[in-house]
């Protein structure tokens with residue numbers, strides 16, 4: 001009951017303008033947010049059990065009575081995985097009518113995960129995004145140019161929905177070549193730029209040569225970024241670069257940085273966060289349950305991202321807890337300037353390349369601000385190295401237009417390193433195919 005009353009107050013607060021909403025939410029004690037979170041969790045579990053074929057069947061099979069579930073740990077070792085989404089199809093998760101869908105690209109499998117949403121969900125998430133952008137200093141007089149990739153990707157949609165509440169001037173450039181962006185965006189006099197981190201790094205290098213614009217801030221999402229690259233961006237523009245962290249499955253931000261840039265403040269109103277298999281420092285796989293979804297709720301969804309929960313107060317004064325900087329992924333997928341790449345990408349790139357052995361590995365490195373994707377292969381005849389390199393480039397161009405496009409835009413470098421047969425595997429160790437060797441910011 002308390003949860004319902006507080007929830008009503010929270011919704012009323014969010015419907016006010018950002019300034020008023022922040023003022024009202026400030027009066028909510030932590031216990032009120034906790035009550036909302038638990039009420040929404042219970043409702044989500046019951047709704048999913050009643051209407052989603054996947055959850056109904058899983059709960060039945062495991063003997064889980066949804067009416068006895070009060071918190072995530074009551075579900076024992078039950079989790080939802082990306083493979084569950086792919087194997088069962090999105091319809092198995094539906095509890096209501098969908099208005100739109102987005103896809104995750106380049107996961108550990110070539111099959112995209114499809115996630116469906118309602119306009120109500122989009123509008124709610126837009127309000128929260130607007131609130132956060134207001135916290136970061138965005139005001140109606142600001143002029144935004146966004147370079148998010150619009151193809152099946154959720155981020156541009158979330159941004160637009162947030163801007164509907166903030167009523168800023170907004171131009172959508174799409175993810176075009178940063179040189180072209182620099183030429184075409186200048187006439188709109190942007191004060192805030194949105195894009196993916198590797199794209200923003202490239203744009204910043206151009207700005208260093210051609211001149212900076214007076215920006216208020218830049219906001220990046222979709223990939224991780226090293227502290228060195230962030231420093232380059234901030235130096236180039238004389239403005240801060242903030243990151244947000246989300247997944248298509250979560251629809252928008254699970255968390256976002258504040259001015260302190262010290263981890264992502266959690267969206268505890270719309271997600272119930274847990275960390276599984278935590279190490280002694282608290283780092284483990286981030287698990288979240290969606291709390292405000294009426295089309296495709298996800299219960300204890302395994303993000304495959306490794307981070308930790310931080311509940312100590314943040315220097316910015318905002319009481320919401322944080323997620324630490326993402327340390328890496330539990331699977332072998334790496335998010336970098338090339339795109340979201342996993343073993344299957346390189347298997348496909350190497351398919352048909354003459355003169356190489358079956359073993360290979362990929363290291364993703366950071367050289368200066370740019371990611372380098374280093375493809376290690378074994379060949380019998382070292383004199384054929386240049387030929388192998390040429391075939392790999394041709395396959396990339398032919399089979400992965402998106403990754404080629406990012407290469408053309410100089411968002412990353414791809415290079416081939418050749419080794420003698422039998423040397424990559426070492427002493428019979430299991431070969432880890434794709435390894436992220438970049439030094440990331442850790443909080």
Ligand SMILES: [Zn+2]
Pocket residue numbers: 258259260265314315316317318
């Ligand atoms: Zn903070």
